[in-house]
Structures are given as C-alpha cells and as structure tokens.
Amino acid sequence: MNKAVLNKEVQDYINCHLQADVHQLAMAKSPFAEVSSRELATQISAKRKSEKKLPTWYATPFIYYPEPLSIEQSSSEKTAAYKASLLAKGSVLDLTGGFGVDSYYFSKRAERVVHCEINTGLSEIVFNNLKALKTPNIECIAGDGLAYLKSIPDYFGSIYIDPARRSHSGKVFMLQDCTPNVIEHLDLLLNRATRVILKAAPLLDISAALKELSHVAQIHIVSTKNECKELLFILEKDAKGPVKITSTALNDSVKQFSFSKEDPIEIHFPSAVATYLYEPDVALLKSGGFYQIALQYDLLKLEEQTQLYTSEEYKPEFPGRIFKVEELLQAADLKKNKNLSGNVIVRNYPAKAEELVKKYKIKSSDEDFLLFTKTKYTGLQIIRAKILQHY
The missing domain is CATH 3.40.50.150 (Vaccinia Virus protein VP39)
Structure with missing residues (x-):
C-alpha cells in the first residue's frame, strides 16, 4: 500500500480523472513523484467499479482501492x-x-x-x-x-x-x-x-x-x-428437523420465497395457459422448489419440466417476471406471419432461441415477448405476451 496515494493532491487528481482512459493514463508520465501512472490507473479503475456496487466507499473521501479484481470479487x-x-x-x-x-x-x-x-x-x-x-x-x-x-x-x-x-x-x-x-x-x-x-x-x-x-x-x-x-x-x-430454504430477490424491492423440502405439495397443471404467465427469478429456480412455488403463489405449473406458471390473477408479489398473455400460437402460425417481433424466451422447447429468431425472422422488441415452451396437455406451445413486471 502506497500511502502517498492518500495525499490530497493525488486524491483530487483521481477524482478529476474518473472518466479518463485508464490504459492511456497508465502509459503516460505520472504528475506525482511518489505515485506511478499504473497506481493512478488502478485507483481510478477500481473506484469506477465501486460507484454502483459500493456507493458508500465511492462517496467516502480517502478510500484506498485494491486491484479492480478485488472489487469484482x-x-x-x-x-x-x-x-x-x-x-x-x-x-x-x-x-x-x-x-x-x-x-x-x-x-x-x-x-x-x-x-x-x-x-x-x-x-x-x-x-x-x-x-x-x-x-x-x-x-x-x-x-x-x-x-x-x-x-x-x-x-x-x-x-x-x-x-x-x-x-x-x-x-x-x-x-x-x-x-x-x-x-x-x-x-x-x-x-x-x-x-x-x-x-x-x-x-x-x-x-x-x-x-x-x-x-x-x-x-x-x-x-x-x-x-x-x-x-x-x-x-x-x-x-x-427440515432445512428451511429462502430465496431472496434484491432488486428495487425485496421479494422472498421460503419452503422446506418436507412441505406437502399438490401437483396441478392447467388445461390451457391462462391470462398471466410467471417466470421465476433465478433464486427461486436455484432452490428447486418448483411445485412449492405453484402452491405458495396459487399458480399452475405448465408442465413437469417447464418452469413457467400461469394464473387468471395478477400477483405482483411474485419474485420474477410477469407477462400478460396476448395470444397462443403454434409453429404453423409463425410461418404465416412475415412481420414477427418480440424477445424470444425458450423454456423446455426443442430449439435454441437464436435458431428460432433466424428461422422465423423475428425482430427484437422491448415489451413484446415470444415464449417457446411445452405444456402438459397441449404439448409444444408458443405464447405471445407483453411484459408487465421485470426482475
């Protein structure tokens, strides 16, 4: 640790060059005898990485930063x-x-x-x-x-x-x-x-x-x-006793889902996709509580291996994305449509997203989605939907 980095004039220089090109800065001559150009570049790069991840550190004067990798980790x-x-x-x-x-x-x-x-x-x-x-x-x-x-x-x-x-x-x-x-x-x-x-x-x-x-x-x-x-x-x-598993989504709001592997489960599948479609946050998927998700939020799971859920009710407390279903389609319907647009999501469907985009010439969209999936009773299904809630 080079304590000269904490001198006021060096700190002022770092704060004035937070938007500078650190690669050029590292190769240029340092304006300070006791602090190298590489040290200046390291401080600037690491502080930049801290702005959103570590706002308290970023806003506090005379913080000494390690290599940027330490900030990432x-x-x-x-x-x-x-x-x-x-x-x-x-x-x-x-x-x-x-x-x-x-x-x-x-x-x-x-x-x-x-x-x-x-x-x-x-x-x-x-x-x-x-x-x-x-x-x-x-x-x-x-x-x-x-x-x-x-x-x-x-x-x-x-x-x-x-x-x-x-x-x-x-x-x-x-x-x-x-x-x-x-x-x-x-x-x-x-x-x-x-x-x-x-x-x-x-x-x-x-x-x-x-x-x-x-x-x-x-x-x-x-x-x-x-x-x-x-x-x-x-x-x-x-x-x-049973291990309690808690999934927490820390976004603009905090949403949690808790269960135990020993909790009783009931398995129900919809005869058709309902008005709203629910895609769980990765923390819920990691928990493995696929049927407990359906039970706790009063949803129906589309199929045993399909981690998508549906309901006639809108449930904003759900940790994950929520879509409003606009239309249920089959592959034949897409072939007829020459002006398709939407973000493609693939869940338990025998093709990759990039393959489907190329095959059906699907243009990107901010709010429209095409979900390629599989349901219990109708088999392969394509769902056109608008997003109501992001992660």
Whole structure:
C-alpha cells in the first residue's frame, strides 16, 4: 500500500480523472513523484467499479482501492446488508475478510467484528479504509483466519467464511475442494460460534452440498437482477428437523420465497395457459422448489419440466417476471406471419432461441415477448405476451 496515494493532491487528481482512459493514463508520465501512472490507473479503475456496487466507499473521501479484481470479487453493499441480517447475537469473526464490505455491514449489527485477511497488503488497505469509514468496532488481523481462531479462546455469536472457490483445474463444485476446507474444520467452527455462515459458489449443487455438510439449519439464495449472487448455508450445532430454504430477490424491492423440502405439495397443471404467465427469478429456480412455488403463489405449473406458471390473477408479489398473455400460437402460425417481433424466451422447447429468431425472422422488441415452451396437455406451445413486471 502506497500511502502517498492518500495525499490530497493525488486524491483530487483521481477524482478529476474518473472518466479518463485508464490504459492511456497508465502509459503516460505520472504528475506525482511518489505515485506511478499504473497506481493512478488502478485507483481510478477500481473506484469506477465501486460507484454502483459500493456507493458508500465511492462517496467516502480517502478510500484506498485494491486491484479492480478485488472489487469484482467483493460482496455488493446490498448483499452484505442481507448477510448481516442473518447474524446471531454476539460478536462476529469474518474468517476470509477480503475488501471488508461484509465486515463493515456486520459491524452495524454487532458490537465487535474481527476481520481476518491472509493477504497482508489487502488487510492494510482495509484497516485504512475502516478508519475513513469511521468504523471503530472492527479489528483487523493480517493472517490466516483459522490459525487465528485456533490461537484464541473467544466464543463468537457468528463466524462467517467465504472459502476460495477456484482450483488449478477451473471451477470448484465440491466444498471439500475449497480453501479453507470447511468440511475438515466444521467441528472447530461449530464449537466456537452459535452460528456459522458459509458462503458457497452459486453454481454449487444444493443437494450435493447437503450430503457433504452436517448441522445445516437454513439455506439462503440471494439474487440481484436475476443473477444468483449468494448461496449461503446457516450451520448451527443443534440444528434439527427440515432445512428451511429462502430465496431472496434484491432488486428495487425485496421479494422472498421460503419452503422446506418436507412441505406437502399438490401437483396441478392447467388445461390451457391462462391470462398471466410467471417466470421465476433465478433464486427461486436455484432452490428447486418448483411445485412449492405453484402452491405458495396459487399458480399452475405448465408442465413437469417447464418452469413457467400461469394464473387468471395478477400477483405482483411474485419474485420474477410477469407477462400478460396476448395470444397462443403454434409453429404453423409463425410461418404465416412475415412481420414477427418480440424477445424470444425458450423454456423446455426443442430449439435454441437464436435458431428460432433466424428461422422465423423475428425482430427484437422491448415489451413484446415470444415464449417457446411445452405444456402438459397441449404439448409444444408458443405464447405471445407483453411484459408487465421485470426482475
């Protein structure tokens, strides 16, 4: 960490060049003797990435930014605030602290937070930024979080851990392959906290994870703009009974769907597509509660393998997109129409969207949609619809 970056004249320069071409800036001569052009470009690039994701950091003077990749990998303020709502009462140990966004939001709910970060340079940056953010109740430990936990006698209300999910071979799908290995250290973690909050890769299969993990009390799936951002396992030593799964869509409003795999389900399919069509948010789809969605929102599922739902009623509380059905079509109808337009969505249909656009010469549209799908009783179906609710 180059503390000269925090000099007022350097900070003024960074703020005045937020729209500059960082590649040209990196190759130009620096106007400051103690700060290189590359350092200036890094600060500008990382700060730009923070504007929407981390508005508190962006708006706070004298924030020191790490490499832009650290910003990309950090939690957003929205998701960090959600995770803070899951904390048990008491102090918090953030075992894999990173840029400190989660710890910052944990500190708003806990009297004491310990932020552990094995990268000493990043730990120093976080320490500086927490002073700028006026957050006195966070202690920064530059070192391995598990080693720190083993070295102290403290008992925490919550331990948060976000293991590294990349291996040399690419994407990691098993918890035991992550670093640190939560499976190997699970007894230690559960004996030192009321609650362990484990963040896993969104691509991780929930059923497979439940075979690896014990003591799971809850699972939380969090999305923003239909992109799965967080897969969280809440572990408690005395966890018993069915695991509660909660899907949360964090958009302009917050919408949630909760169920247990043991909940009774009733399976009903419509004889025809009704007035409104419902497409679940990715967080709901990740949960696997396809029939529970229909039951909770009083909808009918189009077909066993079709994750679309229908109803005669408009239900704006539904987490996902909602369409008003305009017309039900078959492939033969499209062949006759020489002026088709609409965004193409394919759900359980034997063709790809780009193939259908090319085949039927479909022009794009902002509000009109053509949904190619399959229903239980009418088979392959094309639905022309207007969108009423976005993600």
